[in-house]
Amino acid sequence: MKTLAPVIRPETPAEDAAIEALHQHAFGPGRFARTAFRLREGVPCDPELSLVAMIDGRLAGSVKLTAIRIGEAPSLLLGPLAVDPDFGSRGLGRALVRAAAEKARTLGHRSILLVGDAPYYGPLGFHHVKPTEVIMPGPVDPNRVLLCELVEGAATEAKGPVRSARGG
Ligand SMILES: CC(C)(COP(=O)(O)OP(=O)(O)OC[C@H]1O[C@@H](n2cnc3c(N)ncnc32)[C@H](O)[C@@H]1OP(=O)(O)O)[C@@H](O)C(=O)NCCC(=O)NCCS
Numbered sequence: 331m332k333t334l335a336p337v338i339r340p341e342t343p344a345e346d347a348a349i350e351a352l353h354q355h356a357f358g359p360g361r362f363a364r365t366a367f368r369l370r371e372g373v374p375c376d377p378e379l380s381l382v383a384m385i386d387g388r389l390a391g392s393v394k395l396t397a398i399r400i401g402e403a404p405s406l407l408l409g410p411l412a413v414d415p416d417f418g419s420r421g422l423g424r425a426l427v428r429a430a431a432e433k434a435r436t437l438g439h440r441s442i443l444l445v446g447d448a449p450y451y452g453p454l455g456f457h458h459v460k461p462t463e464v465i466m467p468g469p470v471d472p473n474r475v476l477l478c479e480l481v482e483g484a485a486t487e488a489k490g491p492v493r494s495a496r497g498g
Pocket residue numbers: 356357411412413414417418419420421422423424425445446447449450
């Protein structure tokens with residue numbers, strides 16, 4: 331069977347239901363209680379920073395970046411990242427993270443924060459931050475709080491409480 335190359339592009343409202351189903355499958359109902367979810371809640375989705383990977387017209391993966399503040403520094407929160415298991419382990423997750431980071435850099439953003447596994451995100455440019463320097467607003471495993479600088483030196487200014495860009 332021929333495997334078509336993925337197309338990575340901004341999501342559209344037509345994909346909303348399929349993205350929600352992908353998140354439900356990947357994270358289950360517990361996702362709504364997560365600290366990262368609560369930071370995103372109520373912040374309008376920026377379609378330029380919410381990308382999908384399409385294969386043969388099917389939604390294969392999705393990643394979103396949401397505006398946050400770390401102390402006084404504007405930043406972005408990455409997540410959820412999810413790939414349909416039918417299309418797993420072919421580099422789509424990594425390609426989505428790279429594409430989102432590149433888009434964010436192009437738009438002038440300075441850093442990206444996420445809660446995730448360092449072995450996966452480390453090679454993509456994310457590194458640990460100290461829980462005393464980047465203070466999450468709810469319970470998280472401090473070993474999973476990772477930051478990627480899009481501009482050299484951005485990590486030095488990204489210090490303080492992490493807040494939603496809506497001000498919460
Ligand atoms: C995690 C996820 C996005 C990876 O998507 P993917 O397209 O399969 O990822 P890639 O093809 O880019 O990378 C796959 C590789 O990463 C590894 N990997 C996957 N999840 C990992 C993790 N949490 N930690 C370390 N390595 C991981 C896989 O074992 C695989 O290794 P291989 O290439 O040696 O086989 C996908 O499995 C998924 O949606 N999982 C459920 C939701 C989730 O956990 N999202 C991430 C939240 S932090």
